[in-house]
Amino acid sequence: MEYLIHLAILFSIYGILSLSLNLIVGYTGLPSVTHAAFYGIGAYAAAILLVSYGMNFFLALFAAIIISALVALLIGLILSKFDDDYYALASFGFNIIIFSIFLNWQGLTRGPLGIPGISKPVLFGLDFSSNLLFLILSLIFLAIIYFTARFIVNSSFGRVLKAIREDETALQVFGYNTLYYKLAIFVIGSAMAAVAGSLFASYITFIDPSSFWLMESIFILAIIILGGLSNLKGSLLGALFLILLPEILRFIGLPNELAAQMRQVIYGIILILLMLYRPQGLVGEYKL
Amino acid sequence: MDIVPQLILNSIIAGAIYALVALGFNLIYGATKFFNLAHGVVAAIGGYIVFYLSKTLGLNLYLSVATGVLLAGFAGYLLDKLIYLPLRRKKASNMILLVASLGAFTAIQAIIAIVFTSQFQTLSRNFGSQKIFEVSCPVALRSICYGVGGVITQTQLIIFISGMVIMGALVIVLKKTMFGKMVRAISDDEEVARIVGINTNKIIGYVFFIGSAIAGLAGILVGFDTGIEPTMGMNLLLKGVIASVIGGVGNIYGGVLGAFLIGFVENFGIWKISGEWKDAIAFAVLIVFLIFRPRGIIKK
């Protein structure tokens, strides 16, 4: 049972990550490959505040969101000058730079030693250290983010985003300040990623840079492509599928050394097949 | 052996490796206009083929290298025929091709790890018997050179020479041969080239072969210089891409120039700042270029 609860918690965290990236990539058409960086900023901010300053989790979470949003503002501003291939490439670059900071700014992050002993959330005396309670907490956050995303998507703001994805120039002709919209959604998405990061840090109680490197960004991108870009339910589905896949492989009885590499092979092949035969993903509407 | 001349030599060697990767990448980009992320992994394929043939089976070194280069080229050709061509036929966007190439990269790298294990391997069989060349500063320039000179190994010399030779050969092929003209036509406008009667798919197939073969060579040479491991493709690719973008994507000279620039910035950078920031420096340079000079150093 605990095993399933654990998987469900991971699902909530990755669900938040895929929903938030989908807002940026699927709905607005910005090919961002740097989501793991904000996931990491959220995690590290929360971890440092929780461990070094004994801050309450929810306060730390709030701080993590703000920090992540500020960094996103800066990076988003720079990224907005590019389109398509160059956008992806530059965002790649930012992910690597931020990862380098996690790894090398030892004074702040302890580098490869990581930050252990991160505490579980406490609210009005209710201690969330039981996994079941933590699951409920993460599901609540997942729900909040899901409904926020749905609200954004169905609003007029959301319609502008989709229009930007389809034809940005046309919108500019009509007088829309597309830069503002692109920046706004990038910041919002990144702030949401920070929520996932803080939850992750508190759940595993230990973080180190390896959880936030480039492949993680690519992994999240793969989730939303699989599930279907610009489809919120699709993102959740994709997250579910990709969380369960390694666990199922575990049971098939492949020799362990092969299992993880096989997983990579399967991811790669899934991506290729998806692109060839179903670029809109399982339930999506938008083809890259 | 003194600092600045040796640093310059180091930068040139690093630059030469990146240049080899950038040359192949640029060739393919020029013809197909998308970022082929699988380019890195064909370099690894080249290295591993040579490892298998030369070290495991004990075949003749030159034969192994030639086979490695050819098989790497063939791998690239297959990727095109099996994945990219069908996608192009469906009028897939660049992002789809990018993601598909990412999938290919992920899968192939994992397959290499399954077959050969993740362990680091070296290609050279004999140590210490590498010839080492002293590069001396010409007396006339000694005042600028801060000293006598530096050291370079045989492998590194080969890397540098290959880089220059291949660049030269590519330029000649592209300018003087019929094939080259067709490639350039496709780079300029694929639709028009097709209308004019060029069999674009066949030519693109050859371009993939040549570009990937060059990448394979890069992987093999890096293997001799430092060694091989399944993840080597990623780093080579990233640096090659940065070099290409800085120099101007699709531009042969530009890619080489960009490669040497990165080589210099990296090495002189870590002379002043600590070594661990090497990658961050390279990407920061990329972003700076993207902001201020997105078309690259050499305007097309």
Next chain:
Amino acid sequence: MKKIVTGIAVVLLIVVGIFAFNKKSDTVSKEPIKIGVILPLSGDAAFIGEAAKNSAILAKEGFKETKNDYELIFEDDQADSKKTVSAFRKLVDLDKIRAVGTGFAGPGNAIAPLSEKEKIIHFSIASDLNIAKNKKFVFNHWIKPENEAKVYIEKAKNQGLKKIAMLNTNQQGIIAVRDAILEEDPTLFILKDELIAPQEKDFRTNIIKAKNNGADSFLLMLLPGQLVSAVKQIREMNIKVPITSVESFEYDQEAVPLLEGEWYVTAADPSSDFTLKFKERFNSLPQPGSAYAYDVIRMLITSFEEGGNNENVAKTLSGMKNFPGVTGALSVDEEGNIDSRAVVKKITGGKFVEVK
């Protein structure tokens, strides 16, 4: 389409659920005692994980007659703490393990609070000595970085080295030793703040920096692959000063011939007996941590043989003194850590020989 997809999702959930509940109904009278071993069996640290796995197997095979049956269940975590937690959950909930072994500080740190809570004996192999602190069920086996640091500094001073250039990989075990060494005596070292990225193979500029700053020797703490490249590059540049290390020399086969005559510090003797047995059985050299894994499994099985529930076994383990391990005579201290001696060795005739 949506129906099909939702259908797939439900099926997947059911499949996992079935496995989850299925295992619970296993009722056999003489159940083997299951020991979970979570290691990086793929990914960058796979070469360490695979060797450790083999050592564990070797250790278990070494027990000919035991009161209980033992089963080792291996899971892959790629040294990624969240995957370690997943593996732990599966091993505890589905396989009903009574003990677990983990490698590296991240995984160890992530699992320790969980094992303590669930009363699973947890033996970690990691350079973080706080993992076992204040936990009854958690133990850690790794040489204290301070021990290696002290021995290294002593030998360095003894050899008259004053400007040792450090080339260290930014990896947790290595950083722990580096910090300990610098704490002991920072004045002997230059390039102290330089760190090398784990994938880096080109050290030429770092080497020139060292030479430029007047280095009289090198301290290389690098991963296999990096070590051989660094040594090659140092020699290619005609730099003939001593090259020293803590541990790294024993794990890079290709570098050994180039390091003839050089000294280094390592945890007491993974006895050559162990290395030979390992080589015979698996046709490869053990890696960092392999000898520790061997001893950990032996200590676990020995403790379980004494009988009792997990509380008793934990007590037995905490009381162990002078256990004959291949990493020396092992005693568990009050914090649950096992210490080992550090020694100086020299590469002589291509072999690792202890220097008295």
